[in-house]
Amino acid sequence: MIHTITFENSPVTVGKYRIAACPRALPTGRFAAQVSVASGRGSASTDRVMCFTNDFATRDAAASFALAQGLDWVRATTQPH
Numbered sequence: 001m002i003h004t005i006t007f008e009n010s011p012v013t014v015g016k017y018r019i020a021a022c023p024r025a026l027p028t029g030r031f032a033a034q035v036s037v038a039s040g041r042g043s044a045s046t047d048r049v050m051c052f053t054n055d056f057a058t059r060d061a062a063a064s065f066a067l068a069q070g071l072d073w074v075r076a077t078t079q080p081h
Contacts, residue, residue: 023062031062
């Protein structure tokens with residue numbers, strides 16, 4: 001099965017990372033949360049897409065959750081160890 005990811009919400013930029021929520025409609029009428037965390041440009045670009053098992057009643061709720069998870073991932077990745 002192929003899933004198409006659309007970026008409906010404006011991406012948020014934190015340092016070198018571009019974070020975009022990509023909520024996806026489920027057959028049940030609920031929404032799955034997905035987030036894209038991209039960095040770099042051209043052939044040096046990377047894009048991590050995280051999909052979560054939670055489902056949400058609204059597209060906005062799924063997008064908010066996904067964006068929060070993406071921001072948490074960036075914060076954890078950029079903190080000194």
